[in-house]
Amino acid sequence: MKLVLGHLYPDLMNLYGDRGNFIALQKRCEWRGIDVDLRRVTVGDDVNFADFDIVFVGGGQDREQEIVWSDLGRHRDDLARAVEDDVVVLAVCGGYQLLGHYYLTPGGRKIAGLGILDLHTESHSSRLVGNVVCRSEYLPAPGTLVGFENHGGRTHLGPGVAPLARMVKGHGNNGRDGTEGAVYRNVFGTYLHGSLLPKNPHFADVLIARALQRHHPGAELEPLGDALEWRAHRAAAALAGVRG
Amino acid sequence: MGLRRLAGSIAGKVAIAALRRVGRAATTAPGRVVLGLDPDFIGSVTGDARRVRTAVTGTNGKTTTAALMESCMRASGWSVVRNSSGANMLPGIASALVERVTAAGRIDVDAVVAEVDEATVPGLVRAMAVDVFVVTNFFRDQLDRYGEMDRTVAYVRRGLENFGGSTCLNADDPLVADLAPSVKADSTVFFGIDPLVDDDEGTDVELAAGVDTQFCPRCGGRFVYTHRVYGHLGDYHCPDCGWSRPRRHVVGRELPGKGTGVALEISFARGESIEVNLAIPGIYNAYNAVAAAAGAHASGVGLDDIRVGLEGFSGAFGRMEVLDIGGRELVLALSKNPVGFDQILGAVVSDDEAAAVVLGINDGHADGRDISWLWDVDFEMLCKRPDIRVSCAGSRAEDMAVRLKYGGIPAEGLRVEGDLASSVDAALEGVVEGRRVYALLTYTALLQLRSGLQRRGLVREMWRG
Numbered sequence: 001m002k003l004v005l006g007h008l009y010p011d012l013m014n015l016y017g018d019r020g021n022f023i024a025l026q027k028r029c030e031w032r033g034i035d036v037d038l039r040r041v042t043v044g045d046d047v048n049f050a051d052f053d054i055v056f057v058g059g060g061q062d063r064e065q066e067i068v069w070s071d072l073g074r075h076r077d078d079l080a081r082a083v084e085d086d087v088v089v090l091a092v093c094g095g096y097q098l099l100g101h102y103y104l105t106p107g108g109r110k111i112a113g114l115g116i117l118d119l120h121t122e123s124h125s126s127r128l129v130g131n132v133v134c135r136s137e138y139l140p141a142p143g144t145l146v147g148f149e150n151h152g153g154r155t156h157l158g159p160g161v162a163p164l165a166r167m168v169k170g171h172g173n174n175g176r177d178g179t180e181g182a183v184y185r186n187v188f189g190t191y192l193h194g195s196l197l198p199k200n201p202h203f204a205d206v207l208i209a210r211a212l213q214r215h216h217p218g219a220e221l222e223p224l225g226d227a228l229e230w231r232a233h234r235a236a237a238a239l240a241g242v243r244g
Numbered sequence: 245m246g247l248r249r250l251a252g253s254i255a256g257k258v259a260i261a262a263l264r265r266v267g268r269a270a271t272t273a274p275g276r277v278v279l280g281l282d283p284d285f286i287g288s289v290t291g292d293a294r295r296v297r298t299a300v301t302g303t304n305g306k307t308t309t310a311a312l313m314e315s316c317m318r319a320s321g322w323s324v325v326r327n328s329s330g331a332n333m334l335p336g337i338a339s340a341l342v343e344r345v346t347a348a349g350r351i352d353v354d355a356v357v358a359e360v361d362e363a364t365v366p367g368l369v370r371a372m373a374v375d376v377f378v379v380t381n382f383f384r385d386q387l388d389r390y391g392e393m394d395r396t397v398a399y400v401r402r403g404l405e406n407f408g409g410s411t412c413l414n415a416d417d418p419l420v421a422d423l424a425p426s427v428k429a430d431s432t433v434f435f436g437i438d439p440l441v442d443d444d445e446g447t448d449v450e451l452a453a454g455v456d457t458q459f460c461p462r463c464g465g466r467f468v469y470t471h472r473v474y475g476h477l478g479d480y481h482c483p484d485c486g487w488s489r490p491r492r493h494v495v496g497r498e499l500p501g502k503g504t505g506v507a508l509e510i511s512f513a514r515g516e517s518i519e520v521n522l523a524i525p526g527i528y529n530a531y532n533a534v535a536a537a538a539g540a541h542a543s544g545v546g547l548d549d550i551r552v553g554l555e556g557f558s559g560a561f562g563r564m565e566v567l568d569i570g571g572r573e574l575v576l577a578l579s580k581n582p583v584g585f586d587q588i589l590g591a592v593v594s595d596d597e598a599a600a601v602v603l604g605i606n607d608g609h610a611d612g613r614d615i616s617w618l619w620d621v622d623f624e625m626l627c628k629r630p631d632i633r634v635s636c637a638g639s640r641a642e643d644m645a646v647r648l649k650y651g652g653i654p655a656e657g658l659r660v661e662g663d664l665a666s667s668v669d670a671a672l673e674g675v676v677e678g679r680r681v682y683a684l685l686t687y688t689a690l691l692q693l694r695s696g697l698q699r700r701g702l703v704r705e706m707w708r709g
Contacts, residue, residue, distance in 0.1 A: 011458065012459075014620070015384075015392070016614065016616040016617075017616030017617050017618065017619030017620050018616075018619075019619050019620060020616065020618075020619030020647070020650070023619065023650050023651075024650060027650050043466070061392045061393060061394050062392065062394060063394055063459075063461075063464070064459065066464075067459065067464050129613075129614075130613070131613070148613070148614045148615075148616060150614060193614075193616050194614070194615070194616050194643075195616050195619045198619075198646045198647070198650055199642075199643065199646055228642070228645055228646055228649055228655055228660075229646055229649075231642050231645075231660075232642035232643050232645070232646045235640075235641075235642040235643075236642075236643070239607070239639065
């Protein structure tokens with residue numbers, strides 16, 4: 001078995017150790033004997049998203065994010081088709097905002113997003129920062145996600161997406177409605193980094209399993225020895241004041 | 245002298261004495277007391293300095309650069325006050341000053357060297373008449389505190405817009421060099437490094453994963469590097485808008501090394517040059533030395549004294565500081581962001597005497613509460629030295645351990661525990677005499693470990709460090 005992992009704009013959108021998510025996906029495949037083909041995509045590259053099994057895009061600084069938004073626009077239709085074909089996408093922070101309809105800057109300028117997720121984001125001068133614990137119905141036991149959030153954007157979900165998780169501790173999408181992240185088909189958007197996947201191994205495995213299902217229906221993931229990962233998961237929950 | 249200043253000084257002195265009685269380092273609390281009573285304390289008291297008021301900012305190398313500048317000034321026979329503990333916001337600077345205030349309520353020094361946090365630059369420029377400002381570099385650091393690196397740069401830019409002295413800028417760092425148009429200063433001095441170059445290094449060098457900036461801050465175009473020193477530092481130009489590295493006034497040309505330290509030929513604007521054999525290792529310390537040379541020169545220190553000052557310096561507080569503990573060497577290294585961490589790990593894995601590494605990772609406010617940056621550090625380097633025993637400690641020991649596991653460092657036998665002091669003790673016990681233990685520590689971990697060692701009488705008191 002083989003999976004093609006695409007890392008979008010690793011040179012521009014790697015603000016919060018997002019590289020860790022990619023490393024986690026790669027290693028957890030390799031440890032199970034699943035071949036991994038890593039592809040990096042950046043500004044100006046030609047790409048066919050149908051070739052990918054998992055696409056990852058992280059967060060960037062405002063300046064770099066604008067470079068990406070203008071480049072990714074030309075891939076919009078191709079990416080949208082791949083999403084309808086159930087390609088797995090993980091988008092964190094800036095990458096998550098990018099998948100929505102638009103992003104309203106602090107100066108009131110509206111930057112068009114890709115419109116792949118039914119949501120929009122308004123920027124705010126105060127940032128939502130801190131350790132996060134939330135609970136997701138998309139995950140097997142214990143169902144919690146732990147991470148760190150740091151975003152000025154307030155994201156509001158439309159009816160076309162479901163929240164990825166409900167907040168236990170932290171701010172989430174907008175600090176008001178108790179939701180965190182968004183899910184549409186196999187697209188997962190979230191504000192959590194930390195890095196996210198290494199200490200949420202169940203989430204990493206959900207992404208890998210969904211990617212395998214496309215070409216290998218019924219494929220089962222071999223369990224791994226995750227004692228260290230769960231120890232970090234519980235420690236992060238405890239630091240946020242939640243008993244994991 | 246005003247009554248406020250007197251009241252502030254006395255209260256600050258009392259606070260220092262009280263904290264030391266209970267065995268705590270007086271690095272910021274006295275300054276907070278002083279500034280509460282006399283908000284103008286920093287400006288009025290530094291006005292007493294006879295020669296020069298200097299400041300150093302930037303992501304990495306602040307403490308070492310400031311310490312090197314002080315060393316150059318002392319070689320010139322000057323007396324100097326510096327916030328040497330690394331507490332670098334206004335209360336930390338005020339604490340260092342109040343300690344030196346005499347009974348007459350003045351400070352009797354030739355020069356002030358203030359190491360200052362990037363976000364505090366506008367505040368410092370308002371508070372104190374800085375004559376010389378040195379900016380070392382901008383790397384990604386503690387993002388949860390300031391948002392993003394662009395904002396950090398904006399703080400420094402805003403401070404320098406109101407600054408009328410001379411500015412020493414790292415020309416090899418495009419984000420620092422780009423400050424020049426914003427500076428109101430009389431004179432800008434650009435400094436940089438020409439490293440020893442390996443053969444066959446091509447143009448437009450592939451940049452490493454942790455690199456922060458490879459895009460032109462002026463137009464967003466992608467930089468081409470004809471050579472790169474490390475990270476995004478090097479000789480860059482932008483093919484889109486034509487901007488390129490400014491011409492440099494102070495250049496350190498790396499010479500083939502003679503010992504563990506770096507050897508440099510530092511040339512100055514008027515064709516003068518000095519040859520310097522630093523006692524401290526690593527190309528990042530070569531940058532610190534050239535930054536300090538530029539700052540000291542702009543402050544009026546002569547070239548011979550700069551050479552003596554740079555060569556006589558053996559390490560700042562917790563920056564590759566070597567302690568002898570029962571015949572074994574413990575090396576303390578502040579490791580707080582990917583680029584700095586990579587440099588230090590590189591030094592560790594190339595040290596044949598290195599036997600153990602303790603990674604002490606805290607997520608306190610001063611460390612940056614977000615530890616995602618651990619994933620941008622090249623811990624994979626440790627795989628080259630399976631003989632080095634690794635342990636993880638601090639409030640984020642478990643995150644550190646997971647990072648190592650995914651970096652290919654065997655998880656079996658990896659010691660993971662919160663308590664830093666006992667991790668370091670265990671590492672020292674497991675090492676034969678003459679071998680070295682490295683403790684790579686975030687800022688609060690460094691303070692914790694050092695004050696614990698100090699209580700046990702194993703290191704000098706920090707405020708004299």
